[in-house]
Amino acid sequence: MAKLSSQLRNEKCKQLVAKYAEQRRTLKAVIKNQAASPGEK
16 A cells, blocks of 8 residues: 555645646647647747
């Protein structure tokens, strides 16, 4: 079984992923958009 500190660190990481998921999704969409200017990227 993993140590408690490892479990807590993993949970904190999951929370951060969930917190910034929407922002990450929009930024990735801008990067993939061929019509986006280099300034937007």
